Amino acid sequence: MTSQTARNKIRKEIEDITSRSYRDIASTLPKGRMPIGFFCPFVPEELIQAAGAFPFRLMGTSAQITHAQAYLPPYCCHLVKSSLESLLQGELHFLKGVVFSHTCDSMKGLSDIWAHQSLLPLQFNLMVPTNLQSKHARPYFRAEMERFKDFLQSNVGKISSDNLKASIQLFNRIRERLGEIYALRRTVIDHLPGDYFARIIRAGYAMDRVRYLKLLEKLVDSLPDHAEADGSDVLTPVYLTGNMTHADTYFSLIEDAGAIVINDDLCSGARTLRLMVAEDRDPLEALTERYFRSFFCPTKYMTPQTHLETLMQEVADSGAQGVIFLLYKYCESCFYDYPDLKSALEAKGIATLLLEVEDPFQSKEQLKVRIQAFVEMLSPL
Amino acid sequence: METQTIPNPYREIHATAAYRRLMVAYYFMVKHARWFGKKVAWITSGGPVEPLYAMGVLPFYPENYGAMCGAGRVSVQLCEAAEQKGYSRDLCSYALTDIGSNLTGKGPLGVLPKPDFLVCCNNICGTVMKWYEIQARALNVPVFFLDTPFIHDDIDEHTLRYVETQMEDYIAFLERQVKRPFSEKRFYRVGARSLATIRLWKEILELSKNHPAPFPAFDAFIHMAPIVTLRGTRWAVRYYRKLKKELEKRVEQGIGAFAREEIRLIWDNIPLWYDIRNLSKILSSQGAVLVGDTYTSAWAHEQIDGAPSLAGFARSHATTHLNLGLAYKIKKMTELVEGYGAHGFIMHSNRSCKSYSLGQYDLKREVTKATGKPGLIIEADHTDSRSYAPKQVEKQIQIFLDIIRGKEQA
Numbered sequence: 001m002t003s004q005t006a007r008n009k010i011r012k013e014i015e016d017i018t019s020r021s022y023r024d025i026a027s028t029l030p031k032g033r034m035p036i037g038f039f040c041p042f043v044p045e046e047l048i049q050a051a052g053a054f055p056f057r058l059m060g061t062s063a064q065i066t067h068a069q070a071y072l073p074p075y076c077c078h079l080v081k082s083s084l085e086s087l088l089q090g091e092l093h094f095l096k097g098v099v100f101s102h103t104c105d106s107m108k109g110l111s112d113i114w115a116h117q118s119l120l121p122l123q124f125n126l127m128v129p130t131n132l133q134s135k136h137a138r139p140y141f142r143a144e145m146e147r148f149k150d151f152l153q154s155n156v157g158k159i160s161s162d163n164l165k166a167s168i169q170l171f172n173r174i175r176e177r178l179g180e181i182y183a184l185r186r187t188v189i190d191h192l193p194g195d196y197f198a199r200i201i202r203a204g205y206a207m208d209r210v211r212y213l214k215l216l217e218k219l220v221d222s223l224p225d226h227a228e229a230d231g232s233d234v235l236t237p238v239y240l241t242g243n244m245t246h247a248d249t250y251f252s253l254i255e256d257a258g259a260i261v262i263n264d265d266l267c268s269g270a271r272t273l274r275l276m277v278a279e280d281r282d283p284l285e286a287l288t289e290r291y292f293r294s295f296f297c298p299t300k301y302m303t304p305q306t307h308l309e310t311l312m313q314e315v316a317d318s319g320a321q322g323v324i325f326l327l328y329k330y331c332e333s334c335f336y337d338y339p340d341l342k343s344a345l346e347a348k349g350i351a352t353l354l355l356e357v358e359d360p361f362q363s364k365e366q367l368k369v370r371i372q373a374f375v376e377m378l379s380p381l
Numbered sequence: 382m383e384t385q386t387i388p389n390p391y392r393e394i395h396a397t398a399a400y401r402r403l404m405v406a407y408y409f410m411v412k413h414a415r416w417f418g419k420k421v422a423w424i425t426s427g428g429p430v431e432p433l434y435a436m437g438v439l440p441f442y443p444e445n446y447g448a449m450c451g452a453g454r455v456s457v458q459l460c461e462a463a464e465q466k467g468y469s470r471d472l473c474s475y476a477l478t479d480i481g482s483n484l485t486g487k488g489p490l491g492v493l494p495k496p497d498f499l500v501c502c503n504n505i506c507g508t509v510m511k512w513y514e515i516q517a518r519a520l521n522v523p524v525f526f527l528d529t530p531f532i533h534d535d536i537d538e539h540t541l542r543y544v545e546t547q548m549e550d551y552i553a554f555l556e557r558q559v560k561r562p563f564s565e566k567r568f569y570r571v572g573a574r575s576l577a578t579i580r581l582w583k584e585i586l587e588l589s590k591n592h593p594a595p596f597p598a599f600d601a602f603i604h605m606a607p608i609v610t611l612r613g614t615r616w617a618v619r620y621y622r623k624l625k626k627e628l629e630k631r632v633e634q635g636i637g638a639f640a641r642e643e644i645r646l647i648w649d650n651i652p653l654w655y656d657i658r659n660l661s662k663i664l665s666s667q668g669a670v671l672v673g674d675t676y677t678s679a680w681a682h683e684q685i686d687g688a689p690s691l692a693g694f695a696r697s698h699a700t701t702h703l704n705l706g707l708a709y710k711i712k713k714m715t716e717l718v719e720g721y722g723a724h725g726f727i728m729h730s731n732r733s734c735k736s737y738s739l740g741q742y743d744l745k746r747e748v749t750k751a752t753g754k755p756g757l758i759i760e761a762d763h764t765d766s767r768s769y770a771p772k773q774v775e776k777q778i779q780i781f782l783d784i785i786r787g788k789e790q791a
Contacts, residue, residue, distance in 0.1 A: 109739025339467030
């Protein structure tokens, strides 16, 4: 099979998975694995996988909100609204359970509202400490991990040490391959245009992870070794930071405007590459430890400067000329940090653009002009 | 049907004069802390203040100040100052008011007292953590963060241990800031006064279980300031004893805060600080009185031990009203409605407080199911009057009161 044929085949599979609605995706899930939903990378997918279940990440949909208004006030982000909407409309009945992790006030409230509807058989709240700087946070979170493991063992299946180690290895390999794809992207943009790239990321939360790893490996192998003259050097490098919005729209809008997302800080994207797990120690300890190693989410506290320092370093390392903040409307954690991050970046001569989106799947045209103007401002004559 | 409004005279609480003197003295001290040789800590409203007083540190409460700005109707201009700096209007208006005050030096107190350090406890919401990070950067001062994991169901042993061990770190942090060892003896005295204040506050609020209610929620919103800011001081104990005595006298004489009390209501969430007087007038003119609320009763800690101890305060701070799940809130609201003999309840869907407001729709349904009493949800903001449509709310309240009257007559 030629590289081109292999790439086409992979793309077809990725696009098929990511084009499906929740209802349609149920038939594609691995047989014999209980589907367990989760929202956030603070939930260790590795444990769910090791228990014999299937971790399915809920990333929001473009569902029209018709039921959720009876349960939620209007000032919640789209992820919260659309996820509850999907639950109430019966789109998520294929899930046997859901795991919430403690992050922001909206997700905390959603967890209680979700549980109150009693529409899914299982629900678990993993209480991630907020003060990751405290020396007491680690033993506390370790105890929470044990509680989560017990929950899975009681309701799904036994988690042996070997299974957990194998699961950790599987997810680590996925992160490594994704890291390679991130690194390669600029040089092979013709093969990995933005909208497709966003789908590759999304597919990793909705399909069998063993299969997904195989696809990533094949994809990496099929990509050309060296940059061909594909014109990517004329694209302006920008850095994308914000929520978990992995809608295709933004990546293609940015590329259509003449820029390329050189790296991102999205919680469904490159940020998850920071979650590598040490493979040479007690697996549960290693899973706990990874969340304390680096700054991961603005809902968590390390020091008042940590988010700022982390972003500045990432942007500097990426070589981006501009930073786009892609934030869900009503995302408090991101909007509190935004003015200081913007000021710090602009003080270093890095231009910024704020895109505040209500429904990331719907707000295309209104953003197009703003992105174009921003990219033009960054581009040399 | 047009509701008839009849004047319903309000009886002033005599202790209010003492309350005003107390709060003026408190703000004078905290504003001029250096004159008194004191350090100042900014602290969140649910934070453990007792160790601060025990260490001779004066607490300043940005949230309490936000309420003051709201009541004084200066919050909007301070929020706008923060918005000009890039902060979203969707953020908490307490935080925006504080950020705006800090940026402009404007507000009822002028330039805010500069803190020596900050103390942040997330037992009320996640917002405070982000807010205090901003102020720690802006003011270049250290921050102590007490993390109290949210309790969806029951509190686990390891959660309690986590909070307790952080309380020990809090003491060590204070010792470093104040450069003085922590005195157990002094803490015990402050703690005992704090517990006495909490008990007094609880007893005062419960007096309104009497018919008519001597101390409606609108009064409690005002007189709650000392339980927040001065908990652990002699001043607070003395003041609440005085207030309680006056209110007990009202109960003995069968006198309520209003001459007419036909409909008794419970309030949920932070009040609309800028419209307290008007809302009170709207309700009282129709013979309705807010006899109890979930907000001020949050300071009548339920889970607190008899003797003051760090562990006891750790537990009580880990289990505040806003740090407990929906099942608890349903139980608490049901108890309030039944315990205070309420005919219904009003819930403020507060766009500044997701922590308080998410779950209110289920809460309303469940409390009505349990008590048979109707509820009304009004949408507004605790200090930002731009998100409030008074005429619309007035109409909603009128219709709601008509429904209650109809139910009671049936």
